[in-house]
Amino acid sequence: MPTELPPPRGSVPPAHRVTFDESPLSNLAAGTRRCLRMAGLGRMCSWLVVAVCAIIAIDLSSVLSPVVRTAAGILILLVAAFLFIRHLWQTPRKITTEGVTREVEAAHPDFGQLLSTARDPSLSSPSVSPVLRNELYRRAGETLATLDLKRNLPRRPVRQWLVASVLALLGFLFLMTSNREAPVALKRLVAPFAGVTYTQVADTTPDRTFDRTRLPRIEATVTGRPAETVMVTIA
Structure with a gap:
């Protein structure tokens, strides 16, 4: 009658073998990568908005040529690509x-x-003792269970860059709504060779002498984009 031999001293039956669950560490690595991507997205968005606003402001103060606007647009795209890759x-x-x-x-x-x-x-x-290995796995698992690994996530840069991107977007919206020529400057940056120009108004009134016997007459020449209807009231 066959008899089952006892396991060698120091060995552990396979059913009782302990394994080390490193999934919390793997999840921490994945969460860190997500945080870095979110921070990078906020960084890229902030830089793009600030750069576009700067070019718009410069074009509003001193009209840039199509070549300069093209070079500025290419530079912005190159830096955006660099920030995305990195x-x-x-x-x-x-x-x-x-x-x-x-x-x-x-x-x-x-x-x-x-x-x-x-x-x-x-x-x-x-060659490693199963008893030693299982004891090491057990201690490591218990130690890992006592840690709050979420505290190791780099959340501060995420908050900082997301706030910066929101502020940059608010500044962009303020610029677009507070200056009537800002949308035109944005079109000039996006399409530098489309011939988009600013509205210019020149006074062409032939006779500026006031005469009580006739209604005053004011003439103006408007160039650039189509002008809005303006009502002039003389008291």
Whole structure:
């Protein structure tokens, strides 16, 4: 009759083998990448709006040539592409589970390198004692469960850049509504060679002498975009 041999001393049956769940660290890395992308989006939006407002203000004060407006538009697009690649693609890609693990350990020096050691692939080697490995996994899991990893998310830059982008957009809306020529300047920036010009009014009244016997006559020449109807009241 066959008899089942007892397991070697120091071994643990497979049913009782402990594993280290590193999903909280992986979720922290994913959340950090999302925060960096949101901050990068706010940074890019803020820069674009401020740059467009600056070009509009310069064009309003001193009319820019189509070549200068084209160069300014190309420069804005190039910088926007640079910000997109760096802050929405390259920087988030550098965030790894290993990196956030080291940051968590640096924030809690009393844990030492317990989490990094538990993530070490060499622990799966047959030469490592199962008892030691399972005890290490258990301690790392319990330690990880006591941490509020959401506090490690870089939320401050997200808030700062989102507020900056909202303020920049409000400034842009104020500029568009407070200056009647600002929308024209925006069209001139978007389509520099479309021939969009500002409205210019020149007084062409032939006789400016006041005569009580006849109604006053005022003439003006309007060039540029179509002018709005204006009523002149003389008291």
